[in-house]
Amino acid sequence: MIEEQHAQALTAIVGAENIYTDKAHLIAYSYDATRERFEADAVVFPRHEADVSAILRYCDAHRIIVVPRGAGSGFTGGALPSRGGIVLAMEKHMNKILEIDMQNMVAVVQPGVINKDLQKAVEAVGLFYPPDPASQEYSTIGGNVNENAGGMRAAKYGITKDYVMAIRAVRPNGDIIKAGKRTIKDVAGYNIAGILIASEGTLAVTTEVTLKLLSKPKLTKTAMGVFESVNAAMEAVYKTMASGVTPVAMEFLDNLTIRAVEATFHKGLPIEAGAILVTDVDGNLEEDLAFQLEVIERVFRENGCQEFKIAANAKESADLWFARRNASPSLSIYGSKKLNEDVTVPRAKLPETLERFYAIGEKYGVKIPCFGHTGDGNVHTNVMVDGKDPQQVKIAYQAIEEIFQATIDMGGTLSGEHGIGIAKAPYMHMAFTPEEMQLFQDIKRAFDPNNILNPFKMGLE
Amino acid sequence: MIEEQHAQALTAIVGAENIYTDKAHLIAYSYDATRERFEADAVVFPRHEADVSAILRYCDAHRIIVVPRGAGSGFTGGALPSRGGIVLAMEKHMNKILEIDMQNMVAVVQPGVINKDLQKAVEAVGLFYPPDPASQEYSTIGGNVNENAGGMRAAKYGITKDYVMAIRAVRPNGDIIKAGKRTIKDVAGYNIAGILIASEGTLAVTTEVTLKLLSKPKLTKTAMGVFESVNAAMEAVYKTMASGVTPVAMEFLDNLTIRAVEATFHKGLPIEAGAILVTDVDGNLEEDLAFQLEVIERVFRENGCQEFKIAANAKESADLWFARRNASPSLSIYGSKKLNEDVTVPRAKLPETLERFYAIGEKYGVKIPCFGHTGDGNVHTNVMVDGKDPQQVKIAYQAIEEIFQATIDMGGTLSGEHGIGIAKAPYMHMAFTPEEMQLFQDIKRAFDPNNILNPFKMGLE
Numbered sequence: 001m002i003e004e005q006h007a008q009a010l011t012a013i014v015g016a017e018n019i020y021t022d023k024a025h026l027i028a029y030s031y032d033a034t035r036e037r038f039e040a041d042a043v044v045f046p047r048h049e050a051d052v053s054a055i056l057r058y059c060d061a062h063r064i065i066v067v068p069r070g071a072g073s074g075f076t077g078g079a080l081p082s083r084g085g086i087v088l089a090m091e092k093h094m095n096k097i098l099e100i101d102m103q104n105m106v107a108v109v110q111p112g113v114i115n116k117d118l119q120k121a122v123e124a125v126g127l128f129y130p131p132d133p134a135s136q137e138y139s140t141i142g143g144n145v146n147e148n149a150g151g152m153r154a155a156k157y158g159i160t161k162d163y164v165m166a167i168r169a170v171r172p173n174g175d176i177i178k179a180g181k182r183t184i185k186d187v188a189g190y191n192i193a194g195i196l197i198a199s200e201g202t203l204a205v206t207t208e209v210t211l212k213l214l215s216k217p218k219l220t221k222t223a224m225g226v227f228e229s230v231n232a233a234m235e236a237v238y239k240t241m242a243s244g245v246t247p248v249a250m251e252f253l254d255n256l257t258i259r260a261v262e263a264t265f266h267k268g269l270p271i272e273a274g275a276i277l278v279t280d281v282d283g284n285l286e287e288d289l290a291f292q293l294e295v296i297e298r299v300f301r302e303n304g305c306q307e308f309k310i311a312a313n314a315k316e317s318a319d320l321w322f323a324r325r326n327a328s329p330s331l332s333i334y335g336s337k338k339l340n341e342d343v344t345v346p347r348a349k350l351p352e353t354l355e356r357f358y359a360i361g362e363k364y365g366v367k368i369p370c371f372g373h374t375g376d377g378n379v380h381t382n383v384m385v386d387g388k389d390p391q392q393v394k395i396a397y398q399a400i401e402e403i404f405q406a407t408i409d410m411g412g413t414l415s416g417e418h419g420i421g422i423a424k425a426p427y428m429h430m431a432f433t434p435e436e437m438q439l440f441q442d443i444k445r446a447f448d449p450n451n452i453l454n455p456f457k458m459g460l461e
Numbered sequence: 462m463i464e465e466q467h468a469q470a471l472t473a474i475v476g477a478e479n480i481y482t483d484k485a486h487l488i489a490y491s492y493d494a495t496r497e498r499f500e501a502d503a504v505v506f507p508r509h510e511a512d513v514s515a516i517l518r519y520c521d522a523h524r525i526i527v528v529p530r531g532a533g534s535g536f537t538g539g540a541l542p543s544r545g546g547i548v549l550a551m552e553k554h555m556n557k558i559l560e561i562d563m564q565n566m567v568a569v570v571q572p573g574v575i576n577k578d579l580q581k582a583v584e585a586v587g588l589f590y591p592p593d594p595a596s597q598e599y600s601t602i603g604g605n606v607n608e609n610a611g612g613m614r615a616a617k618y619g620i621t622k623d624y625v626m627a628i629r630a631v632r633p634n635g636d637i638i639k640a641g642k643r644t645i646k647d648v649a650g651y652n653i654a655g656i657l658i659a660s661e662g663t664l665a666v667t668t669e670v671t672l673k674l675l676s677k678p679k680l681t682k683t684a685m686g687v688f689e690s691v692n693a694a695m696e697a698v699y700k701t702m703a704s705g706v707t708p709v710a711m712e713f714l715d716n717l718t719i720r721a722v723e724a725t726f727h728k729g730l731p732i733e734a735g736a737i738l739v740t741d742v743d744g745n746l747e748e749d750l751a752f753q754l755e756v757i758e759r760v761f762r763e764n765g766c767q768e769f770k771i772a773a774n775a776k777e778s779a780d781l782w783f784a785r786r787n788a789s790p791s792l793s794i795y796g797s798k799k800l801n802e803d804v805t806v807p808r809a810k811l812p813e814t815l816e817r818f819y820a821i822g823e824k825y826g827v828k829i830p831c832f833g834h835t836g837d838g839n840v841h842t843n844v845m846v847d848g849k850d851p852q853q854v855k856i857a858y859q860a861i862e863e864i865f866q867a868t869i870d871m872g873g874t875l876s877g878e879h880g881i882g883i884a885k886a887p888y889m890h891m892a893f894t895p896e897e898m899q900l901f902q903d904i905k906r907a908f909d910p911n912n913i914l915n916p917f918k919m920g921l922e
Contacts, residue, residue: 103699103809126705148648159646161655162623175896182807184837185620185877187609187659188885188892189919190901194622194655198648215705238564244587244676244745284705287748346643348564376645416646424649431649435636439908440651446907447900458650 002041002086006064010044010086013054018045018092029087032072032079033135034423040067040081045092049168049176049207055088056205057174060452066172067454068201070111070143073135075340076421078147078200083456088205090142097121098208105213106165106182111142111206115149118211128216130157133417134328142206148198150417155241155375156248156282159417161197163212169196169204172448182210195443200419201454203447217282220248221289222317223296225277225305226270230254230358230370232304233275234350237374240279240299241347245292248280250375251324254354257369260330261323269323270307277305277374278324327371328380334367337387339396343407344378344416356406357381364399366392378416404430420458428459463502463547467525471505471547474515479506479553490548493533493540494596495884501528501542506553510629510637510668516549517666518635521913527633528915529662531573531604534596536801537882539608539661544917549666551603558582559669566674567626567643572603572667576610579672589677591618594878595789603667609659611878616702616836617709617743620878622658624673630657630665633909643671656904661880662915664908678743681709682750683778684757686766690735691715691819691831693765695811697738698835701760702808706753709741711836712785715815718830721791722784730784731768738766738835739785788832789841795828798848800857804868805839805877817867818842825860827853839877865891881919889920 002021011019020043030037046052059066065085072079081087095112102125109118115136122129132151133139150159166180179192196203227233237250253276262269281292297308311317331338345353354370361368372380383399385392404414404427414424414431444460463482472480481504491498507513520527526546533540542548556573563586570579576597583590593612594600611620627641640653657664688694698711714737723730742753758769772778792799806814822829833841844860846853865875865888875885875892905921
């Protein structure tokens with residue numbers, strides 16, 4: 001429960017209609033896409049940057065924890081008030097697209113704007129915002145920036161950080177910081193925007209983001225390859241990416257995932273296949289798309305592709321994508337509890353990495369269906385167990401630890417898109433040396449000496 | 462002069478052959494591309510990362526300033542020992558290309574590798590490292606990363622930061638930090654590589670860089686447009702960039718620059734033209750290049766382009782590029798002293814920005830020829846005066862201050878590629894608030910509490 005004096009002070013800043021302290025609302029803001037729940041002492045809705053600054057200044061002076069929140073769609077608890085304090089929710093007021101600057105190909109948005117709304121708005125004027133996390137229908141740009149969200153199109157177009165030109169943010173002491181410019185180049189001062197990206201709301205509260213836009217390519221085509229083995233498919237992935245054409249997406253489903261989708265939806269998928277790759281290419285010219293697909297088909301067939309289909313139209317394209325888009329929920333046939341990781345390795349390490357993952361599954365007697373964004377080395381690795389069986393859950397966590405170790409051995413990272421939050425914090429010591437953790441800690445203290453902003457996330461103290 | 466005990470301690474680390482304390486060598490390492498000179502107390506050549514760590518640990522304990530140095534080709538004094546101390550020179554030993562990983566399309570290099578050497582090595586195997594600063598024949602990757610170097614190809618391919626996947630670096634206390642991975646995505650821990658880029662050697666000493674490579678496009682074509690006015694050319698620039706095609710380069714010469722090149726080289730350039738734009742397009746298909754050139758020609762002609770030439774072969778391409786490549790030295794016809802800035806504005810602000818620059822020239826009675834990377838809004842702005850006339854030099858600095866103010870008014874930045882160093886430090890207060898400068902200062906202290914690493918640069922204390 002928030003102390004009465006603090007509730008009054010915060011109410012004086014934002015108005016009574018913009019603060020919740022009742023149980024029902026505290027419960028409503030206690031969750032994200034993990035199954036963990038933590039109730040805040042209050043939920044506060046800033047109306048604008050000045051509110052954010054005033055709230056932070058007050059909370060810093062009174063050592064009240066502040067946890068920024070977008071849509072609460074994160075997979076690692078970044079937006080959860082795991083140590084209490086107030087939740088600063090951006091969804092109610094700070095949710096506007098402020099400007100779409102067609103001349104400079106830039107959008108300026110508040111943190112609460114939903115990714116898909118921005119995509120639609122810019123596409124309506126012929127522009128393109130590529131980052132498309134699976135949560136795009138509800139996740140916010142503020143959350144996308146703070147977690148450095150990826151998505152299906154990262155193989156060609158990169159991730160959120162590749163589109164952030166500038167960030168306005170408020171430090172825990174209330175200082176308003178403008179980092180970056182509406183320019184492609186800017187080398188004056190430290191790259192503050194660079195360190196804020198992926199900082200999981202622990203360094204400053206994002207109040208405005210300036211994003212680079214591209215021209216929307218006129219044409220897109222989808223193709224699918226069916227492979228006899230995962231290993232063959234993974235060889236095809238990295239060889240395609242090194243072939244001179246860069247597909248927009250290069251997505252992967254393994255045999256367990258194919259079987260799960262087929263068992264759930266009965267689409268006539270090739271359940272004997274070792275793996276399927278689904279790929280999109282784009283461009284402005286038919287000749288260019290034909291060239292790209294020709295190269296991809298050649299590389300696929302040289303690497304054990306048994307069947308290669310090109311979608312003739314939007315409907316066929318949606319059909320080819322169906323299995324990939326429905327992979328995640330289908331996996332529940334293998335167990336009620338899914339430990340879903342998003343490890344990422346250098347692409348050429350994919351064959352060996354997946355071999356090791358499946359060996360871990362065999363060792364522990366658990367199914368580990370894998371699918372994901374192999375074009376950038378990002379594999380959604382799902383350890384499936386019966387959530388009601390404590391022994392199986394324990395085994396699942398042991399398997400996860402071995403999956404992380406295998407990933408690190410391959411030169412990979414604990415997280416390609418989901419972040420660390422609280423869910424992966426226990427594993428940070430596997431990936432970082434004490435000296436590296438100390439540097440993170442020193443940076444955290446430089447921004448936030450009183451440790452009030454989303455503290456104790458990412459393995460920090 | 463370095464104290465004898467320190468010289469002995471450093472010699473014990475690197476060996477007598479890797480430390481200079483004699484006057485001749487101290488002079489040799491006292492300069493960069495500014496005309497400023499500062500002599501170090503010693504020049505030390507680390508053999509490897511362990512040396513860098515030992516040297517920093519010793520210097521931190523003894524509060525000895527350390528200034529890292531690549532080729533010493535910077536325009537703003539970033540590598541100059543402006544407050545004494547030792548220069549840590551990477552050119553002698555830490556200058557190897559460690560790996561070109563064709564499967565993952567990544568290069569791993571030491572900081573002393575020369576940009577052009579890396580470009581050649583990766584192109585020999587069909588790969589491509591786009592950042593091409595004008596200093597590419599001699600500047601080093603370590604310097605490129607620490608200044609976030611740009612170049613001609615930034616309009617399409619971005620700048621150094623867009624290619625840095627990972628950095629190994631040593632903190633002033635000797636701690637070795639690995640930041641980033643050989644993966645496209647990595648969201649575990651703070652983006653340390655992001656803040657090290659463009660930090661001008663003030664936060665940590667770079668010991669290894671992992672760079673993303675692309676496939677080398679098979680075809681490139683050059684075109685040139687002649688415009689009646691600068692204004693028309695600048696309209697053409699941003700409209701081209703927003704047209705749906707993205708030229709590799711979109712370079713600009715104004716009338717004063719055209720006249721200077723013609724006066725120097727007698728190539729038959731159109732000296733009555735208001736401006737010339739030179740552009741390159743690339744791709745893997747002839748049809749694609751033809752399409753791009755068709756769009757560019759249409760946009761150019763709709764915006765006052767009087768003449769549009771496409772180079773038929775490499776020789777004609779070199780001819781079209783000749784004026785741009787020889788612009789900088791030709792300007793000496795206007796004065797012995799050139800104050801060369803590299804301000805950058807949002808592209809659509811180029812017409813108004815250049816109008817303001819020329820008005821500043823008229824106000825002060827000085828010539829301000831401009832040329833540069835307009836495809837990314839980066840204008841090399843040259844205030845030309847007689848260096849022997851103190852009154853003219855004073856006027857030139859007044860004009861520069863107004864140029865900076867105009868740039869900031871347009872939403873631009875003091876520096877697109879050259880950095881701040883000592884040369885632009887006096888202007889930082891124009892571009893940043895006291896709160897923003899305080900954040901820079903806090904970050905500097907977080908990395909370097911004793912302020913030994915390249916201190917007092919970038920306007921820091």
